[in-house]
Amino acid sequence: MKITLKDGNVIEYSEPLRVIDIAENISxxxxxxxxxxxxxxxxxxxxxxxxxDATLEIxxxxxxxxxxxxxxxxxxxxxxxxxxxxxxxxxAIGPAIDDGFYYDIEFEEPISQxxxxxxxxxMKRIVKEDIPIERYILSREEALKWAHDxxxxxxxxxxxxxxEDAIISFYRQGDFTDLCAGPHLMSTxxxxxxxxxxxxxxxxxxxxxxxMLTRIYGVSFPKKKDLDEYxxxxxxxxxxxxxKLGREMELFTFMDxxxxxxxxxxxxxxxxxTLMEYWRKVHDRYDYKEISTPIMLTQDLWETSGHWDHxxxxxxxxxxxxxxxxxKPMNCxxxxxxxxxGQHSYRELPLRIAEVGLxxxxxxxxxxxxxxxxxxxxxxxxxxxxxxDQIKDEVENVIHLIDEVYKHFxxxxxxxLSTRPEDSMGxxxxxxxxxxxxxxxLEKIGLPYEINEGDGAFYGPKIDFxxxxxxxxxxxxxxxxxxxxxxxxxxxxxxxxxxxxHMPIVIHRVAFGSIERFIGILIEHYAGKFxxxxxxxxxxxxxxxxxxxxxxxxxxxxxxxxGIRAEIDDRDEKIGFKVRSAQMEKVPYSLILGQREAEDRxxxxxxxxxxxxxxxxxxxxxDEIANQA
RNA sequence: GCCGAAGUGGCUCAGUGGUAGAGCAAUUCACUCGUAAUGAAUAGGUCGUGAGUUCAAUCCUCACCUUCGGCUCCA
Numbered sequence: 001m002k003i004t005l006k007d008g009n010v011i012e013y014s015e016p017l018r019v020i021d022i023a024e025n026i027s028x029x030x031x032x033x034x035x036x037x038x039x040x041x042x043x044x045x046x047x048x049x050x051x052x053d054a055t056l057e058i059x060x061x062x063x064x065x066x067x068x069x070x071x072x073x074x075x076x077x078x079x080x081x082x083x084x085x086x087x088x089x090x091x092a093i094g095p096a097i098d099d100g101f102y103y104d105i106e107f108e109e110p111i112s113q114x115x116x117x118x119x120x121x122x123m124k125r126i127v128k129e130d131i132p133i134e135r136y137i138l139s140r141e142e143a144l145k146w147a148h149d150x151x152x153x154x155x156x157x158x159x160x161x162x163x164e165d166a167i168i169s170f171y172r173q174g175d176f177t178d179l180c181a182g183p184h185l186m187s188t189x190x191x192x193x194x195x196x197x198x199x200x201x202x203x204x205x206x207x208x209x210x211x212m213l214t215r216i217y218g219v220s221f222p223k224k225k226d227l228d229e230y231x232x233x234x235x236x237x238x239x240x241x242x243x244k245l246g247r248e249m250e251l252f253t254f255m256d257x258x259x260x261x262x263x264x265x266x267x268x269x270x271x272x273x274t275l276m277e278y279w280r281k282v283h284d285r286y287d288y289k290e291i292s293t294p295i296m297l298t299q300d301l302w303e304t305s306g307h308w309d310h311x312x313x314x315x316x317x318x319x320x321x322x323x324x325x326x327x328k329p330m331n332c333x334x335x336x337x338x339x340x341x342g343q344h345s346y347r348e349l350p351l352r353i354a355e356v357g358l359x360x361x362x363x364x365x366x367x368x369x370x371x372x373x374x375x376x377x378x379x380x381x382x383x384x385x386x387x388x389d390q391i392k393d394e395v396e397n398v399i400h401l402i403d404e405v406y407k408h409f410x411x412x413x414x415x416x417l418s419t420r421p422e423d424s425m426g427x428x429x430x431x432x433x434x435x436x437x438x439x440x441x442l443e444k445i446g447l448p449y450e451i452n453e454g455d456g457a458f459y460g461p462k463i464d465f466x467x468x469x470x471x472x473x474x475x476x477x478x479x480x481x482x483x484x485x486x487x488x489x490x491x492x493x494x495x496x497x498x499x500x501x502h503m504p505i506v507i508h509r510v511a512f513g514s515i516e517r518f519i520g521i522l523i524e525h526y527a528g529k530f531x532x533x534x535x536x537x538x539x540x541x542x543x544x545x546x547x548x549x550x551x552x553x554x555x556x557x558x559x560x561x562x563g564i565r566a567e568i569d570d571r572d573e574k575i576g577f578k579v580r581s582a583q584m585e586k587v588p589y590s591l592i593l594g595q596r597e598a599e600d601r602x603x604x605x606x607x608x609x610x611x612x613x614x615x616x617x618x619x620x621x622x623d624e625i626a627n628q629a
Numbered sequence: 630g631c632c633g634a635a636g637u638g639g640c641u642c643a644g645u646g647g648u649a650g651a652g653c654a655a656u657u658c659a660c661u662c663g664u665a666a667u668g669a670a671u672a673g674g675u676c677g678u679g680a681g682u683u684c685a686a687u688c689c690u691c692a693c694c695u696u697c698g699g700c701u702c703c704a
Contacts, residue, residue: 102699113634113698200699201632208701212632215699243697247640256677256695314702359704364630365695367702377704476704514704545661572661580665594663606664 003050006057016051019044020186023058033222034058035066035190036183043068045183047135061222071096073133073185074194074220075103080176081122082216086111091178092154092204092213099230100219104202106154107214116196116216123194130189131174135182143168143179154204155179193227194220236471242523243370249528249586251519251536252371260368260375262516267536270565271519274534276356278408279380279512286401288352288382293334295358299324304489305333306425310458314361331357332483332508335383336490339504344494346387349504350394354382356515371520378515384507385492391505395441395463395480398509402465402478405511409522411467414474415447418455418462425459425485434482435461457508459485469525477513477521482506529608532588532628539566539625540582544575544594551598555591555618562626583608589625 094103251268465478
């Protein structure tokens with residue numbers, strides 16, 4: 001048989017061989033690092049027997065498939081340890097995830113964080129024993145019998161739900177056996193470095209009606225160094241946590257009096273206003289008009305829009321003069337009313353109506369998370385009214401706008417196309433037309449995308465923008481949604497070239513998404529060290545002593561007159577102290593002003609994280625910096 | 630909402646069944662200083678809220694609130 005490797009080389013063998021043997025044959029190093037294999041495009045085990053011509057890629061840790069196998073085996077390793085320590089534990093599912101693995105387990109007695117080291121110790125012991133992992137197959141009856149005999153009620157359910165023709169495979173390592181599709185490593189010895197990171201509740205099958213199981217999360221790596229690096233990255237993320245920086249930098253806060261409702265402090269407001277100033281400039285250039293609609297509107301309106309049916313659980317309500325009102329969870333109905341209030345000609349379209357609207361949504365208490373997940377936030381919304389022929393051009397136009405905005409913050413991003421959810425309005429034809437329209441645009445401009453099945457809005461499909469921050473995490477921010485439903489429900493129309501009434505189509509879109517969340521992301525992306533134009537305080541003026549305070553005051557007044565956000569630190573402290581405190585406040589520029597500078601009318605510049613940047617003439621520095629802003 | 634953990638001066642955190650401490654920050658005073666912490670003094674807390682156990686609760690019990698890690702949901 002001929003084996004075609006990834007690099008195109010072909011090796012011939014006279015008899016069937018396992019993947020691991022072929023790897024060994026190619027090089028012992030390859031075999032040592034191998035985690036799994038891709039045979040004819042399918043993920044397989046290293047113990048998979050190749051019997052005829054095939055393409056073969058042997059994947060090490062570091063590849064997606066390799067990591068998957070490694071982490072999955074780690075989950076089994078943990079399960080084995082748990083079984084040793086808690087024989088009564090029942091196992092549900094234990095998959096690999098992007099950063100590690102978890103296993104959902106039902107314990108007789110609840111366990112706590114303090115029990116994790118004990119489990120880690122047992123895992124270490126099992127790793128040291130280097131127990132071979134074996135794979136075998138059972139018939140459905142045999143598999144069910146095993147699960148019943150073991151009392152593994154969750155496995156019984158899993159086996160029962162497997163499709164008719166499924167191959168039911170098991171993996172055994174010593175005294176531990178688990179139902180599993182694999183692939184897995186060859187033995188437990190490879191899992192050299194791991195850590196159980198957290199403990200959490202998780203519903204069986206993710207359904208809140210089901211029993212809550214205990215989920216243990218862990219990470220694992222072939223080398224200790226990799227684990228250390230991973231833990232360092234976690235530390236870095238912790239340092240950048242916007243909740244911590246937001247407090248330290250006095251940007252925003254939360255109070256018990258309004259859980260999930262952010263309070264913006266003066267410096268946070270500067271940030272927010274600066275951000276919105278930029279946003280308005282961009283949107284003006286792209287020919288958007290801005291409106292503002294009420295936060296509270298009658299309940300009837302939300303019944304008309306469909307929100308009452310589809311979004312009721314999240315809507316806050318109130319009563320005014322015996323009339324039921326809803327506090328808006330979205331801006332669209334307001335925009336529909338504005339459009340509907342006047343007559344429109346096809347000549348006006350595309351009509352781009354933006355609204356930075358404050359929406360309120362009742363989120364479950366357990367999901368609140370700093371600025372990332374709140375109960376009231378501003379959406380940088382816009383509703384674009386177009387004819388059916390304008391869909392592609394306009395979607396493309398919006399994509400360009402969003403692209404421009406993200407690049408401005410040095411974000412990379414990828415897009416996903418979300419299709420029809422279960423709970424939705426409209427006909428299949430409309431949905432299919434809308435989805436294929438969006439696909440065409442993405443393909444036309446060559447933007448790669450993934451499909452996110454069933455994740456669209458209830459009124460139409462959407463393109464979601466997931467941006468990637470400076471430490472590699474992704475966040476969903478922008479979306480573009482195509483909507484045939486709202487225009488119909490609100491009887492919107494425009495007069496066409498033919499003099500007849502036609503129904504426009506609406507594009508809903510946001511670029512930042514939620515201003516609050518975007519600010520949270522920016523804080524973490526920049527680790528609080530905002531670019532000059534965005535920094536709440538841009539320049540800190542530091543007189544060396546009392547003697548140079550007048551000059552420092554003059555410099556600050558000049559900076560402010562040029563629109564630069566400057567503050568003076570005229571405390572009676574040593575210059576080292578003031579420098580340190582300016583650096584800790586993460587102010588981009590510090591100006592050290594002593595006797596020499598005052599006499600020569602210069603400034604000694606210090607740049608955040610870069611240190612001393614030389615002495616410059618005052619007016620030269622001010623000109624330079626005013627251009628940056 | 631559910632599972633688990635936590636809540637002590639502005640911040641970070643000690644601590645004890647007999648009504649509380651440190652560092653930083655703040656305030657005042659002295660020093661007037663050249664690129665990441667000058668020194669001293671002062672002030673500041675009904676220990677998340679409410680009930681219970683106890684002679685006595687910040688500490689033990691219960692309920693609630695908030696926060697944190699997840700589930701689920703989402704911008």
